[in-house]
Amino acid sequence: xxxxxxxxxxxxxxxxxxxxxxxxxxxxxxxxxxxxxxxxxxxxxxxxxxxxxxxxxxxxxxxxxxxxxxxxxxxxxxxxxxxxxxxxxxxxxxxxxxxxxxxxxxxxxxxxxxxxxxxxxxxxxxxxxxxxxxxxxxxxxxxxxxxxxxxxxxxxxxxxxxxxxxxxxxxxxxxxxxxxxxxxxxxxxxxxxxxxxxxxxxxxxxxxxxxxxxxxxxxxxxxxxxxxxxxxxxxxxxxxxxxxxxxxxxxxxxxxxxxxxxxxxxxxxxxxxxxxxxxxxxxxxxxxxxxxxxxxxxxxxxxxxxxxxxxxxxxxxxxxxxxxxxxxxxxxxxxxxxxxxxxxxxxxxxxxxxxxxxxxxxxxxxxxxxxxxxxxxxxxxxxxxxxxxxxxxxxxxxxxxxxxxxxxxxxxxxxxxxxxxxxxxxxxxxxxxxxxxxxxxxxxxxxxxxxxxxxxxxxxxxxxxxxxxxxxxxxxxxxxxxxxxxxxxxxxxxxxxxxxxxxxxxxxxxxxxxxxxxxxxxxxxxxxxxxxxxxxxxxxxxxxx
Amino acid sequence: xxxxxxxxxxxxxxxxxxxxxxxxxxxxxxxxxxxxxxxxxxxxxxxxxxxxxxxxxxxxxxxxxxxxxxxxxxxxxxxxxxxxxxxxxxxxxxxxxxxxxxxxxxxxxxxxxxxxxxxxxxxxxxxxxxxxxxxxxxxxxxxxxxxxxxxxxxxxxxxxxxxxxxxxxxxxxxxxxxxxxxxxxxxxxxxxxxxxxxxxxxxxxxxxxxxxxxxxxxxxxxxxxxxxxxxxxxxxxxxxxxxxxxxxxxxxxxxxxxxxxxxxxxxxxxxxxxxxxxxxxxxxxxxxxxxxxxxxxxxxxxxxxxxxxxxxxxxxxxxxxxxxxxxxxxxxxxxxxxxxxxxxxxxxxxxxxxxxxxxxxxxx
Numbered sequence: 001x002x003x004x005x006x007x008x009x010x011x012x013x014x015x016x017x018x019x020x021x022x023x024x025x026x027x028x029x030x031x032x033x034x035x036x037x038x039x040x041x042x043x044x045x046x047x048x049x050x051x052x053x054x055x056x057x058x059x060x061x062x063x064x065x066x067x068x069x070x071x072x073x074x075x076x077x078x079x080x081x082x083x084x085x086x087x088x089x090x091x092x093x094x095x096x097x098x099x100x101x102x103x104x105x106x107x108x109x110x111x112x113x114x115x116x117x118x119x120x121x122x123x124x125x126x127x128x129x130x131x132x133x134x135x136x137x138x139x140x141x142x143x144x145x146x147x148x149x150x151x152x153x154x155x156x157x158x159x160x161x162x163x164x165x166x167x168x169x170x171x172x173x174x175x176x177x178x179x180x181x182x183x184x185x186x187x188x189x190x191x192x193x194x195x196x197x198x199x200x201x202x203x204x205x206x207x208x209x210x211x212x213x214x215x216x217x218x219x220x221x222x223x224x225x226x227x228x229x230x231x232x233x234x235x236x237x238x239x240x241x242x243x244x245x246x247x248x249x250x251x252x253x254x255x256x257x258x259x260x261x262x263x264x265x266x267x268x269x270x271x272x273x274x275x276x277x278x279x280x281x282x283x284x285x286x287x288x289x290x291x292x293x294x295x296x297x298x299x300x301x302x303x304x305x306x307x308x309x310x311x312x313x314x315x316x317x318x319x320x321x322x323x324x325x326x327x328x329x330x331x332x333x334x335x336x337x338x339x340x341x342x343x344x345x346x347x348x349x350x351x352x353x354x355x356x357x358x359x360x361x362x363x364x365x366x367x368x369x370x371x372x373x374x375x376x377x378x379x380x381x382x383x384x385x386x387x388x389x390x391x392x393x394x395x396x397x398x399x400x401x402x403x404x405x406x407x408x409x410x411x412x413x414x415x416x417x418x419x420x421x422x423x424x425x426x427x428x429x430x431x432x433x434x435x436x437x438x439x440x441x442x443x444x445x446x447x448x449x450x451x452x453x454x455x456x457x458x459x460x461x462x463x464x465x466x467x468x469x470x471x472x473x474x475x476x477x478x479x480x481x482x483x484x485x486x487x488x489x490x491x492x493x494x495x496x497x498x499x500x501x502x503x504x505x506x507x508x509x510x511x512x513x514x515x516x517x518x519x520x521x522x523x524x525x526x527x528x529x530x531x532x533x534x535x536x537x538x539x540x541x542x543x544x545x
Numbered sequence: 546x547x548x549x550x551x552x553x554x555x556x557x558x559x560x561x562x563x564x565x566x567x568x569x570x571x572x573x574x575x576x577x578x579x580x581x582x583x584x585x586x587x588x589x590x591x592x593x594x595x596x597x598x599x600x601x602x603x604x605x606x607x608x609x610x611x612x613x614x615x616x617x618x619x620x621x622x623x624x625x626x627x628x629x630x631x632x633x634x635x636x637x638x639x640x641x642x643x644x645x646x647x648x649x650x651x652x653x654x655x656x657x658x659x660x661x662x663x664x665x666x667x668x669x670x671x672x673x674x675x676x677x678x679x680x681x682x683x684x685x686x687x688x689x690x691x692x693x694x695x696x697x698x699x700x701x702x703x704x705x706x707x708x709x710x711x712x713x714x715x716x717x718x719x720x721x722x723x724x725x726x727x728x729x730x731x732x733x734x735x736x737x738x739x740x741x742x743x744x745x746x747x748x749x750x751x752x753x754x755x756x757x758x759x760x761x762x763x764x765x766x767x768x769x770x771x772x773x774x775x776x777x778x779x780x781x782x783x784x785x786x787x788x789x790x791x792x793x794x795x796x797x798x799x800x801x802x803x804x805x806x807x808x809x810x811x812x813x814x815x816x817x818x819x820x821x822x823x824x825x826x827x828x829x830x831x832x833x834x835x836x837x838x839x840x841x842x843x844x845x846x847x848x849x850x851x852x853x854x855x856x857x858x859x860x861x862x863x864x865x866x867x868x869x870x871x872x873x874x875x876x877x878x879x880x881x882x883x884x885x886x887x888x889x890x891x892x893x894x895x896x897x898x899x900x901x902x903x904x905x906x907x908x909x
Contacts, residue, residue: 159630159632161628161630161632162632162634164597164599164619164626164628164632165626165628165632165634165693166634166645167598167599167618167619167620168597168598168619168620168622168624168625168626169620169645169646169649169693169697170620170621170623170646170649170650170697171620171645171649172618172619172620179645180634183634183636184634184635184636
């Protein structure tokens with residue numbers, strides 16, 4: 001317990017508090033709000049804050065609009081090809097948003113496929129990928145599955161009798177949806193939206209790739225990397241980001257608590273079978289939505305095989321050279337990714353299981369505090385954690401390492417571990433909750449000691465949950481960019497996400513960057529597939545954190 | 546509104562290969578308290594949902610007051626349904642829950658107010674109208690569910706195990722409340738339960754179901770005293786079953802040799818199925834119809850056998866004995882044991898029962 005506290009304090013709490021302290025103190029270490037006043041006095045920052053709020057909100061609204069009809073169709077109807085549709089709906093999750101940004105630019109950007117066609121036929125272009133609109137578009141296409149999965153879970157958690165009772169009372173059709181279904185699913189829906197909002201404002205890669213800097217996350221990044229570690233404004237931006245995330249997280253928690261009341265589940269709502277013309281309509285609707293959301297995948301795949309692709313509809317020459325580049329000339333990106341993410345996932349499983357065990361099976365004082373600290377990373381944007389690490393660990397030699405922690409790849413593993421810890425804690429907690437204490441007690445009364453009971457009863461029953469939590473950590477770490485680009489000590493120590501970022505900086509490297517993107521997509525797909533295997537039908541629950 | 550009558554004509558429903566309900570023919574009369582009784586999975590809830598309109602039958606016709614209902618959606622049937630888990634909407638107050646059906650029926654605001662309050666008073670819930678369902682006890686939630694259904698004055702009341710989530714004592718209180726309410730309102734009621742005591746206590750008539758079929762239909766007394774087959778005899782109350790062969794038959798009186806070589810005298814009350822000598826036969830004797838005494842008392846001219854007490858369980862109002870006799874076990878209840886000597890395990894006892902108490906369950 002003390003050990004856990006030490007780890008969580010050193011790598012979560014302290015770095016964040018340090019950031020907070022710098023933002024709140026002056027040169028003589030007195031508490032002051034002057035930096036915040038300065039922040040709000042500068043039009044640049046006011047605009048960044050405003051842009052962040054607006055884009056986050058727009059992403060949530062558009063994602064919600066995309067998700068609601070899809071979720072209702074998936075949760076309530078049976079039809080031919082539904083599984084295919086469900087799979088397609090989770091595909092946007094496997095493409096890192098900053099990779100998607102590049103691909104979308106090739107298709108929808110100023111000189112992308114669509115605008116070239118428009119230019120040719122109508123002599124006009126649509127600047128859909130420019131500025132904030134581009135960020136909102138890319139993020140919406142990437143994040144809407146989070147809301148979708150949340151909404152499907154909320155919808156299928158409503159006890160069937162709730163709606164049947166209303167029908168029995170004479171209510172049906174859209175009225176039934178408005179008076180019963182919608183209010184019952186709303187808390188879950190809102191919670192999902194808030195969590196998506198956190199992810200959207202946390203996203204550093206998309207605005208960087210689209211070269212749109214006037215948001216909070218890129219501002220914090222630019223301040224620290226260009227102006228320097230001692231620039232107070234960077235820290236203030238970080239604190240504002242944390243406050244936004246924290247408020248959203250707390251609100252999401254409250255709504256999830258409210259959502260619980262609707263889930264006294266006895267029987268899931270009946271799904272109705274669709275046939276004939278209706279199936280066609282459903283396919284048309286879903287196809288339209290999903291077709292657009294799969295554009296980035298197509299773009300990135302084309303780009304990865306292209307030698308030259310600019311100002312033309314499709315690549316002009318194809319090559320396998322990009323894959324040769326990343327597999328043979330610079331294989332370290334893939335190797336590093338596997339090393340870092342698997343290590344981090346392993347550590348997360350151990351830490352998550354230990355914390356969950358303390359929470360559920362011990363009466364130790366302070367376990368709830370432990371839980372709170374372990375949950376905190378959900379509300380700490382990657383940029384902020386990275387800034388905190390740089391501030392805390394830069395400039396002094398870490399014992400046993402002979403160098404500062406920030407000059408070693410270990411810092412990346414630590415960052416990934418801490419960022420994804422909440423997932424394994426939740427997953428282990430949920431898994432352990434399923435193991436009723438009486439199952440352990442009966443083993444003990446039959447003569448098994450504590451250790452044996454854990455090894456023979458508890459562990460086999462929670463393994464699935466632990467692995468699933470670890471897999472989610474693995475999947476999300478694979479494509480983590482925000483903390484990565486700030487913490488990578490040297491280019492050859494960078495993982496895939498860093499490689500993509502570097503390659504994408506030059507027009508000639510884009511092909512190789514895209515090839516790395518394809519590798520990232522494959523890794524994430526594999527992880528997601530395995531998660532579904534372990535979680536089974538409850539995979540949607542994994543995203544309800 | 547006048548209470549409805551329900552006709553089920555050759556109803557069948559299958560999921561895939563499996564028939565959950567098959568060949569059900571029932572006529573539920575106006576004002577009746579009718580119960581579908583059976584073990585879980587017997588199709589009783591499906592049958593109720595067919596009447597409510599949530600399940601459409603694959604075969605047969607449901608009619609309400611003579612109108613076929615097969616393709617009428619639930620919201621046009623005007624039948625009230627109370628779910629086992631109450632299905633109270635958590636996002637609405639008690640008042641809003643109860644008012645829901647009236648609002649759907651576009652009843653005037655003042656009228657809604659009046660009728661909701663009146664119904665809440667009727668189920669003894671006055672003063673809770675602004676609370677949320679989660680703030681109520683199980684018994685109160687149950688009554689809100691009932692009020693919500695009663696307030697729309699349905700022509701038919703459907704109850705799906707409404708008491709099964711209450712604790713034992715409350716269940717028995719609510720049973721009496723429900724009985725009085727239904728008899729006062731004269732509302733045709735269909736009740737689904739697996740609890741045979743509940744069914745016997747509440748119903749005017751019962752349909753016992755097993756594996757999707759109605760295996761016996763009749764008044765409570767008839768079901769208990771004249772079980773039509775082995776399943777009903779075993780499911781409704783406890784029975785000691787004896788199978789054997791008829792040795793002699795003289796009008797209503799028969800003499801049976803059981804498979805464990807006991808000779809049992811029975812007087813068949815169903816003249817339509819007068820057994821003939823040589824028939825294979827199944828007999829049932831209720832535990833409370835068996836009397837046990839010390840051996841060596843007066844030999845009665847009815848059925849009397851000796852055996853050993855294998856177990857005795859004192860239950861306050863009666864003592865349950867298991868007697869080992871002729872290589873098999875029988876159950877007996879000795880009622881009102883106050884002040885009497887109790888038998889112990891191993892005691893030798895005489896088991897006596899009258900020929901009139903032997904029921905012929907089946908003869909082929």
